[in-house]
Structure formats: C-alpha cells, structure tokens
Amino acid sequence: MSLDIKICGVNTPAALEAALAAGADMVGFVSFPKSPRHLEPEAMGALARAVEGRARMVLLTVDASDAQLETLIAAAGPDILQLHGHESPERVAEIRARFARPVMKAISVRTAQDLDVVPAYAAVSDLLLFDAKPDPGALLPGGNGRPFDWDLLRSLDPGRPVMLSGGLDPDNVSQALVRIRVDGIDVSSGVESAPGVKSPEKIAAFVRAARGAPRSGDA
Template sequence: MARDDRRFEVKICGIRTAEALDAALDAGADLVGFVHFPKSPRHLALADAPALVARVAGRAGKVALLVDPDDALLRDVIAAVSPDILQLHGHETPERVADIKARFGLPVMKALPVARREDLAVLPAYAAVADRILFDAKPDPGALLPGGNGRPFDWALVAGLDVNRPLMLSGGLTADNVPQALGLVRMDGVDVSSGVEDAPGVKSPDKIRAFVAAARRAASTSSLQDPLSKARAS
C-alpha cells in the first residue's frame, strides 16, 4: 500500500489500568499497547491481562509488547492478551521475526533503536519480514529498559525513509513536541508511553487525551509531509 493511502495511527503503550485504557479509547487511540516485561514499570501480569483487554471490545487494535520472548512466553501472552499485533522490542534477529510471524500467524511490529545513522543499516532486513517498523531512541549501554525511557532521538535520521512498510515514531514524544516531530519527518503513526505519564508506569488520562489530539492535529496540518518528501515532489 502506498504511504499516502495509509491511515495515520496513534498508539498509547504501557497500559496497566482500566482508567488509562478507557482514556486512550475515549480519546480515539488506534492502538493500545500492553507490556509483558517484568523489568518494566509498565509490566502487565498475565493474570491481570484478560479482564483489562476485554475492555477494548474492538475499539482499537491490541498490541502485546515483548522483549526477546521464547515460544512458550509468546503462547502464554497470546492466550492472555489476544493481541492483533506482536511488538518485538528486544534483540530479535530478522530470522527470529520471520519465524515468529510464521509460527504464530500474527502481524509483527519490530522496534529499532536509533542513535546514529548507522543504526538504520539493519532496516531493509527487518522491513523484509516485519509488518511495520517502530523507531525508538537507543538506550544507554546497560539500561534496564529497551524503550519507554522518555528520551527523543534525532528525528532527522529517519526523515525521507520509505521501505513499503508502515513506519512509526517513538522515543520521548509528548503532546508538546509531537507537532515538531511530525513537522520534520513523515511517519505513518506515533507511539507514546512515558510521555503520557505522571510517574513511571502511571498514566495520566489528561496527558493521553492531549497527546492524541496533538498528534492528530500535527498529522493533519503537516499532511504527513517531511521536508525531504516535499523536495522530491518539487
């Protein structure tokens, strides 16, 4: 599908409570993310997942975020969350991404950490097997979390990219800076977690509503055009 035909999507990730989930759904989020990674303050225990995800009731796509999961964990998470998309946020290789897709029959979003242009060398290999790509800020060496650290990266590094897959932007986004980000780069969606929190893992309904509204306005006013795409069209 050509990028101009794709629908811009807003994802609220790291949801653990009914209040946060209802705020995301009421605000019109397209995707809601549930993290199963015990080191994360946004970790959702599998025992708590079914009652929470049942509230989605088809109003948004459900995304299950995992970090280097083995097949047994994938089976357990799929049974508890019934996700529409699996988000892989670890060191999964392109071969592992392809294997997970084939084995479990679900679309896969692969997160790629970005700090320098060299980090994008792997993009073609992942784009060949993943259904969508998420660009996130690269964590510091030894960091406990692969994402959700509230840090932006140099968005210009991902400007002008088109790999015939939906591309999403993450990493330190807030209602205040998402207009700047979408004014600089052309993306098919944005993903936020820490940027809509009052404390790590504690979502703010007000910040969720503000972020979704700001992202929608920014996507509309920018017409999803980054400077490089405008230059190519002129």
C-alpha cells in the same frame, strides 16, 4: 494519509479507558518484568477483553520465548506482536510464521548506522517502529522518555508502515509530524505523571495535538 496513534504501557482499566476515550488507534500492553508498565497474563487478558474492538491491541515483548508468547497470546489475543528486544530478522520471521499475526519490530536509533539493519527487518515485519536507543546498561529497551534525531528518518523508505517512538509528548509530537513523514506515533512515558502511571489529561492532550498537527509532505 491517516495517522495511527498508539498509547503504550497501558496497565490499568482507567488508563485503558482514557486511551480509548481519547481516540487512540492502538493500545499497547507490556510483558517485561523490569518495566513499571509490566502486566501479568491474567491482568493483560482482563484489559484486552475491555478493549472490545475499539482499538487494535498490541502485545509488547522483549526477547520472549515461544512458550511465553503462547501464554500471552492465549491470555490476551493481541492483534499485533511488538518485538522490542534483540530479536534477529530470522527470529522475527519465525515468530510471524508460527503465531500468524502481524509483527512490529522495534529498531533502536542513535546514529545513521543504526538504520543499516532496516532492509533485513523490513523484509520480515509488517510494521517498523523507531525508538531512541537506550544507554548501555539501561534496564528498559524503550519507554525512557528520550527522543533521537528524527531527521535520520527523513529519507527512509523501508516499504513498510513506519511508527515513531522515543521521547514524544503532547508538546513535541506536532514538531515530529511536521519534520518527518510517518504512518504512526507511539507514546508511553510522555503521557505519564510518574513511571508507569498514565495521565488521562496527558493522553487526551497528546491525541489532540497529534490529530491537529500538520503532516510532513501534506499540501
């Protein structure tokens, strides 16, 4: 089974080139002003044009309105919409239908009970991304550099491709891939030298570690 590697929070030409050169399958652009990885539409569009079909471009938004999504989609032409807020299953379905693009819904996880929503979101999403649940009052819904108990996903089968996020870095990504079977992995702060500052060396090391890791369920 192939593995999709997503480098999220790409916000400079140098970070984008590092991700593409390393062989990332997806690059994520963030539209969320509270994030150090936030991009305005014009800057996002310039980076998106530089991707040139070398990877799939993912637009990450947090509880965005239709008007905001229209502006960002027009600017960047994303391949996938990543919804990383409190969007309900109904809202996810509405966005998917309105904008006619694949949707990845992020689900925040701390305990097994957080997975109770999976069937409802699986029914309306193309991909599911599982991230560590932030602490109450945290400014960011993701990109906080914290893992959750990966074993909670061990027996999960939502009938949709699954991506793992939350606290992954070059040192632990192989451990995650050995423990649970996923279709993709997503990293942001784990390949940064400072919040919002991507490290080309860490990006390359992360992709090497992920590509070389044994996979759960492989013979």
